[in-house]
Amino acid sequence: MGTAALRRRLGRAVRMAIGRYRALKPDTIRFRGAFRSHAEALQHVRPGKLKGYDNDGVSEISKALMQEVPLWDYPVLYWLKRLAPEIERVIDAGGHIGVKYRAFARYLELDRIDWVVYDLPAQVRAGRAEARPQDKTLSFVERLEDAPPADVLLGSGLLPYLDQPLADLIGRLSRRPRHILLNKVATRDGPSVVTLENFRLAEVPYHIRNAREVPDALDALGYDIVDSWIIESIAHRIDTHPELGAVVSRGYAARLRETG
Numbered sequence: 001m002g003t004a005a006l007r008r009r010l011g012r013a014v015r016m017a018i019g020r021y022r023a024l025k026p027d028t029i030r031f032r033g034a035f036r037s038h039a040e041a042l043q044h045v046r047p048g049k050l051k052g053y054d055n056d057g058v059s060e061i062s063k064a065l066m067q068e069v070p071l072w073d074y075p076v077l078y079w080l081k082r083l084a085p086e087i088e089r090v091i092d093a094g095g096h097i098g099v100k101y102r103a104f105a106r107y108l109e110l111d112r113i114d115w116v117v118y119d120l121p122a123q124v125r126a127g128r129a130e131a132r133p134q135d136k137t138l139s140f141v142e143r144l145e146d147a148p149p150a151d152v153l154l155g156s157g158l159l160p161y162l163d164q165p166l167a168d169l170i171g172r173l174s175r176r177p178r179h180i181l182l183n184k185v186a187t188r189d190g191p192s193v194v195t196l197e198n199f200r201l202a203e204v205p206y207h208i209r210n211a212r213e214v215p216d217a218l219d220a221l222g223y224d225i226v227d228s229w230i231i232e233s234i235a236h237r238i239d240t241h242p243e244l245g246a247v248v249s250r251g252y253a254a255r256l257r258e259t260g
């Protein structure tokens with residue numbers, strides 16, 4: 001074995017040892033474990049922790065932060081603003097309690113855009129309970145199948161938590177939207193893997209998809225990617241499995257191909 005290969009092996013062994021050591025103190029780390037599926041990750045949630053996002057109380061976590069417009073939201077805002085003249089309705093999948101509706105209200109004329117949040121029942125319950133008088137064009141559905149046809153499907157921060165492939169999600173819509181905007185898609189170079197994110201009171205399966213998965217799915221669904229970006233500032237690694245490499249956060253704007 002050459003010196004370079006030996007050095008790589010040694011580096012990997014050291015990273016693995018550091019990761020497994022961190023696993024001994026799970027409360028101090030954000031990402032724990034590397035599992036083959038959502039179901040397998042759920043089986044490893046620690047006793048005393050809520051399992052996943054669909055639990056009352058989990059909607060409080062990071063709620064204030066999600067209602068802000070951090071730097072990584074600007075590509076989405078740019079595309080929504082640019083498409084605004086042709087948008088009547090947005091489906092905000094994984095839209096939580098309507099956090100991005102609230103965050104973007106300063107920048108978009110939301111009075112004339114019907115904004116339908118699709119999320120898990122616990123978030124929809126919280127969202128309906130917290131609706132404000134000014135949220136006139138905001139509504140919620142628990143089943144994507146119940147969402148009316150829309151011009152844009154927004155999936156901001158959804159893909160890491162979504163327990164199904166993108167194609168299955170899109171297949172549940174009554175009509176394919178002309179535009180799909182995805183942000184904060186967690187990706188890696190190797191095979192897709194699911195880890196557990198530490199939400200303190202809950203542990204939540206977090207999908208890190210192979211970097212080709214979303215572009216290939218969009219293409220197969222009939223979409224052209226018209227823009228894409230990398231969010232350097234939220235790159236990370238799985239604390240317990242640093243040897244699996246960097247988790248790169250990406251965004252995409254895609255347009256349905258014209259047919260005929």
Ligand SMILES: C[S@@+](CC[C@H](N)C(=O)[O-])C[C@H]1O[C@@H](n2cnc3c(N)ncnc32)[C@H](O)[C@@H]1O
Pocket residue numbers: 053054066093094095096097099100118119120123155156157158161162163
């Ligand atoms: C990190 S939050 C994203 C909130 C917001 N869109 C943003 O960008 O800040 C992820 C959201 O995805 C939702 N989610 C997870 N699994 C889902 C599923 N199978 N269907 C719909 N929403 C889901 C969670 O309930 C949560 O509200």
